[in-house]
Amino acid sequence: MKRSILPTIAHRLAILCYVAFALFPLFWLLKVSVTPNDLLYSEGVRLWPSRTTWDHYAFVLQHSAFPTFFKNSVIVATSTAVVVTVCASLSGYALSRFSFRAKYVIIALMLLTQMFPLVMLVAPIFKILSPLGLTNSLTGLVIVYTAFNVPFATFLMQSFFDGIPKDLEEAAMIDGATKFIAFRQIILPLTLPGIAATLGFVFTAAWSELLFALMLINGNAAATFPVGLLTFVSKFSVDFGQMMAAGIMALIPAALFFLLIQRYLVQGLTAGAVKG
Amino acid sequence: MASIQIEKLEKSYGHVSVLHGVDLNIEDGEFIVLVGPSGCGKSTLLRMIAGLEDVSRGEIRIAGNRVNDLHPKDRDIAMVFQSYALYPHMTVAQNMSYSLRLRKIAKEKIAAAVSAAASKLGLDPLLERRPKALSGGQRQRVAMGRAIVRQPKAFLFDEPLSNLDARLREQMRAEIKKMHGDLKATSIYVTHDQIEAMTLADRIVAMHGGVVQQVGSPLELYDRPANLFVAGFIGSPGMNFLAATYSAGSVILANGTRIALETVPALAPGESVTLGIRPEHVVVVNDGSGMQATVELVEPTGFGIILHLSLHGLPFKVFTLDRGALNYGSQISVRFPSQYLHLFDSSEERVA
Numbered sequence: 001m002k003r004s005i006l007p008t009i010a011h012r013l014a015i016l017c018y019v020a021f022a023l024f025p026l027f028w029l030l031k032v033s034v035t036p037n038d039l040l041y042s043e044g045v046r047l048w049p050s051r052t053t054w055d056h057y058a059f060v061l062q063h064s065a066f067p068t069f070f071k072n073s074v075i076v077a078t079s080t081a082v083v084v085t086v087c088a089s090l091s092g093y094a095l096s097r098f099s100f101r102a103k104y105v106i107i108a109l110m111l112l113t114q115m116f117p118l119v120m121l122v123a124p125i126f127k128i129l130s131p132l133g134l135t136n137s138l139t140g141l142v143i144v145y146t147a148f149n150v151p152f153a154t155f156l157m158q159s160f161f162d163g164i165p166k167d168l169e170e171a172a173m174i175d176g177a178t179k180f181i182a183f184r185q186i187i188l189p190l191t192l193p194g195i196a197a198t199l200g201f202v203f204t205a206a207w208s209e210l211l212f213a214l215m216l217i218n219g220n221a222a223a224t225f226p227v228g229l230l231t232f233v234s235k236f237s238v239d240f241g242q243m244m245a246a247g248i249m250a251l252i253p254a255a256l257f258f259l260l261i262q263r264y265l266v267q268g269l270t271a272g273a274v275k276g
Numbered sequence: 277m278a279s280i281q282i283e284k285l286e287k288s289y290g291h292v293s294v295l296h297g298v299d300l301n302i303e304d305g306e307f308i309v310l311v312g313p314s315g316c317g318k319s320t321l322l323r324m325i326a327g328l329e330d331v332s333r334g335e336i337r338i339a340g341n342r343v344n345d346l347h348p349k350d351r352d353i354a355m356v357f358q359s360y361a362l363y364p365h366m367t368v369a370q371n372m373s374y375s376l377r378l379r380k381i382a383k384e385k386i387a388a389a390v391s392a393a394a395s396k397l398g399l400d401p402l403l404e405r406r407p408k409a410l411s412g413g414q415r416q417r418v419a420m421g422r423a424i425v426r427q428p429k430a431f432l433f434d435e436p437l438s439n440l441d442a443r444l445r446e447q448m449r450a451e452i453k454k455m456h457g458d459l460k461a462t463s464i465y466v467t468h469d470q471i472e473a474m475t476l477a478d479r480i481v482a483m484h485g486g487v488v489q490q491v492g493s494p495l496e497l498y499d500r501p502a503n504l505f506v507a508g509f510i511g512s513p514g515m516n517f518l519a520a521t522y523s524a525g526s527v528i529l530a531n532g533t534r535i536a537l538e539t540v541p542a543l544a545p546g547e548s549v550t551l552g553i554r555p556e557h558v559v560v561v562n563d564g565s566g567m568q569a570t571v572e573l574v575e576p577t578g579f580g581i582i583l584h585l586s587l588h589g590l591p592f593k594v595f596t597l598d599r600g601a602l603n604y605g606s607q608i609s610v611r612f613p614s615q616y617l618h619l620f621d622s623s624e625e626r627v628a
Contacts, residue, residue, distance in 0.1 A: 167361035170328050173348040174355045175375035189365045
């Protein structure tokens with residue numbers, strides 16, 4: 001049967017437009033980061049500068065506090081992702097498998113935490129963390145990020161656990177496993193896609209979080225890179241070249257991370273769609 | 277292998293009671309089939325024996341030991357699930373050896389047990405495959421293999437064949453029976469399919485509404501059902517029931533026909549009763565001597581013919597091997613041989 005080729009072309013074209021639209025800011029980031037300062041305003045709007053340079057990158061790496069920001073961000077995002085995923089795996093499993101008193105109260109409370117604009121909570125959280133000496137510290141950030149990410153991650157993990165038939169654990173228990181061994185040897189391996197998805201989600205959220213990092217941290221020593229990016233904005237000018245170079249470099253770990261887990265992620269997001 | 281005793285077993289979820297005091301004595305090596313419609317409590321009973329459901333009241337003993345509070349892993353029983361419950365991330369061999377590996381049995385012994393079970397079930401070429409790459413029948417075999425490598429005290433089957441197509445189900449049914457003949461393992465098998473129950477069981481436990489209705493050999497249940505429920509559940513097509521009144525050694529049907537009984541039940545004259553007769557026991561006489569019935573529908577099954585009749589307005593079925601039944605007119609007459617009559621009193625219990 002011969003089908004009209006026109007809809008196909010229109011479809012592909014629409015996708016192409018969308019991809020171009022979505023990726024254009026990234027391209028612009030790259031373009032500006034390699035544009036020498038003297039050409040930045042003099043060449044007008046061009047897709048690619050007539051001359052490129054790596055100077056901005058070199059400057060950011062050698063003369064700015066960016067390596068510190070970068071290290072801080074890696075520490076904060078990785079710790080948050082790991083702590084949240086471990087907590088959410090356990091709590092998601094509990095919500096999926098056990099019935100206990102106040103289960104629905106707990107679910108309601110967790111949903112409630114997701115309803116507030118975070119800005120409202122900045123002041124009280126500062127008030128709580130300050131006497132504990134957790135402001136201006138990476139630990140404080142990890143604690144706050146963990147608290148805000150656990151509820152959503154729990155629901156995410158719960159849905160993955162819900163997708164795994166209960167029969168499997170029961171079979172494992174009859175085969176001679178304790179509840180915990182059944183969880184570790186049977187359920188957890190099957191939840192890997194879910195764990196990867198949760199890790200990725202929390203990592204990116206923590207990696208790019210600005211509000212709390214800005215409010216809880218002052219000074220460069222404990223600043224994460226989103227805060228650090230703002231240091232390129234001075235009172236009288238914005239150093240776009242360096243800022244974009246820092247931005248490009250900050251994208252690298254997030255991109256690498258997703259490259260690593262994307263195999264599981266695609267599986268994870270479609271898990272439960274088909275019966276194993 | 278071991279015997280299993282169940283005493284006054286009850287199960288309730290909050291205020292909802294699903295098992296009302298089940299007593300059952302299962303001999304060593306016996307094949308017991310729990311049968312009943314969905315929601316009758318048969319699966320709950322099986323899961324309680326496995327340890328997957330708590331016991332509300334009563335006692336379960338395996339090989340003489342009370343297991344009420346024992347974790348499933350410590351009961352030494354194997355179970356085949358309706359969904360097979362194969363571990364998707366393990367190969368067939370790993371699936372089958374999982375229980376042995378958990379028990380830290382020597383590698384050589386595990387390998388020997390797995391290959392013995394695999395060859396018994398014809399799984400040898402599939403050992404390195406994942407469950408995803410198997411057909412339904414093969415998955416079913418792996419689930420059986422996982423159970424038999426362990427040589428447990430008892431096998432539990434939770435509707436293991438209901439996900440298979442009819443032909444495969446028949447084949448697996450025969451294999452399970454053969455396997456039980458070889459292993460002589462105490463087995464408890466849950467099904468809603470009365471044919472499976474009849475063909476497999478040493479003894480059938482017919483359940484309804486959380487209560488055991490009758491325990492007995494397949495033919496006992498077929499020949500002498502204890503009550504209306506068992507009478508209607510066992511046999512296909514199902515038994516015919518007709519409302520009647522008892523009167524001195526015979527029953528009178530609603531249309532006035534008097535049918536003499538072989539034995540005299542302990543009933544008061546005038547008591548209302550239900551008369552039961554299986555479709556295969558009804559005799560078509562067609563000489564005008566029996567009861568007149570209208571043929572509503574004829575269903576040839578190849579093996580025999582099912583006639584749907586209307587007996588004075590009441591639906592009634594007859595099963596006959598006589599192909600001549602295809603050419604019956606719209607009016608026939610039927611006779612109920614008295615040795616095949618079942619009589620139930622107003623509380624639905626068998627009286628004759």
